[in-house]
Amino acid sequence: DTAVSQTPKYLVTQMGNDKSIKCEQNLGHDTMYWYKQDSKKFLKIMFSYNNKELIINETVPNRFSPKSPDKAHLNLHINSLELGDSAVYFCASSQASGYGYTFGSGTRLTVV
Amino acid sequence: AQTVTQSQPEMSVQEAETVTLSCTYDTSESDYYLFWYKQPPSRQMILVIRQEAYKQQNATENRFSVNFQKAAKSFSLKISDSQLGDAAMYFCAYRATRQGGSEKLVFGKGTKLTVNP
Numbered sequence: 001d002t003a004v005s006q007t008p009k010y011l012v013t014q015m016g017n018d019k020s021i022k023c024e025q026n027l028g029h030d031t032m033y034w035y036k037q038d039s040k041k042f043l044k045i046m047f048s049y050n051n052k053e054l055i056i057n058e059t060v061p062n063r064f065s066p067k068s069p070d071k072a073h074l075n076l077h078i079n080s081l082e083l084g085d086s087a088v089y090f091c092a093s094s095q096a097s098g099y100g101y102t103f104g105s106g107t108r109l110t111v112v
Numbered sequence: 113a114q115t116v117t118q119s120q121p122e123m124s125v126q127e128a129e130t131v132t133l134s135c136t137y138d139t140s141e142s143d144y145y146l147f148w149y150k151q152p153p154s155r156q157m158i159l160v161i162r163q164e165a166y167k168q169q170n171a172t173e174n175r176f177s178v179n180f181q182k183a184a185k186s187f188s189l190k191i192s193d194s195q196l197g198d199a200a201m202y203f204c205a206y207r208a209t210r211q212g213g214s215e216k217l218v219f220g221k222g223t224k225l226t227v228n229p
Binding site: 033041042043045048088092100101105106108 | 222
């Protein structure tokens with residue numbers, strides 16, 4: 001009964017390819033997020049969606065495009081992958097302000 | 113902008129001993145929430161403990177407790193009776209009080225905790 005599930009867990013791809021990471025939550029939360037964890041383990045927010053509406057869009061290259069078909073799903077599509085995109089990408093969801101986030105298990109993306 | 117600082121990149125503790133991880137933060141808000149997350153080698157992010165800024169009482173969860181000093185903007189995590197399973201990266205995080213997803217969880221750079229048998 002996974003609360004926040006991401007697929008795939010691992011993704012190895014060549015430079016220039018386009019790839020997608022899917023995220024689904026069954027917690028009934030209104031808000032979902034994408035975070036990037038770099039090689040030094042630093043976690044930085046990329047996007048947040050509240051009830052399918054984009055709320056936060058940090059300084060992320062426009063090769064990254066989030067899509068939220070409904071409030072339980074938030075997918076991340078990446079065009080023209082670059083070596084520097086290699087990282088772990090976490091999806092998360094949250095209920096009302098003041099609560100912590102529930103994270104997915106992460107997707108390790110390796111661009112070769 | 114809010115920032116979270118963890119000044120100890122690495123810490124180690126003997127099994128069954130107590131260790132304290134430090135965290136300071138910077139904010140102009142008066143109402144906010146603070147968290148400690150644990151990330152074991154499995155990379156799953158696990159919420160350890162949560163503190164509401166308007167509460168003076170320090171949060172505790174079993175062997176985990178915090179020392180929250182609002183005036184000093186300090187939020188340290190104490191792990192008592194350390195166990196081998198406590199070995200992980202620990203992240204301190206801050207979240208402002210706003211609705212609708214416009215707030216974000218801001219993380220420190222993490223402290224890697226090693227537990228020695």
